[in-house]
Amino acid sequence: MGATDSEEMGAAIREADDRTDVKAVMLNIESLGRTVAGTPELANPVASLNKHKPVCAFSSGLLASVAYWIASQARAVSASSSAQVGSIGVVQAVVDHPAPPDKECITSKF
Numbered sequence: 105m106g107a108t109d110s111e112e113m114g115a116a117i118r119e120a121d122d123r124t125d126v127k128a129v130m131l132n133i134e135s136l137g138r139t140v141a142g143t144p145e146l147a148n149p150v151a152s153l154n155k156h157k158p159v160c161a162f163s164s165g166l167l168a169s170v171a172y173w174i175a176s177q178a179r180a181v182s183a184s185s186s187a188q189v190g191s192i193g194v195v196q197a198v199v200d201h202p203a204p205p206d207k208e209c210i211t212s213k214f
Contacts, residue, residue, distance in 0.1 A: 110142035117149040128158040137169025150177040
């Protein structure tokens with residue numbers, strides 16, 4: 105299909121779920137991931153489809169971060185021997201209050 109937009113991909117996944125002539129789905133993913141926006145909205149339909157029809161994910165190049173999150177919803181994830189497959193990254197901001205509230209000493213850690 106060649107979709108690059110999470111909404112477009114989500115619509116295609118939902119259509120594949122609805123169509124009786126589609127027996128399985130292969131996701132060919134080439135992405136470094138980037139932003140989390142839209143990822144749950146795409147990962148959830150992949151997981152739902154995978155309950156009804158086999159979904160497999162494949163990459164011959166780069167499968168990282170949120171792209172890997174989406175691929176992880178499939179029954180199987182495979183990659184070529186030269187592919188780069190990364191982890192699902194998480195960034196969390198933590199506010200540290202090391203001094204009593206009457207002191208102005210707040211630091212943020214990432």
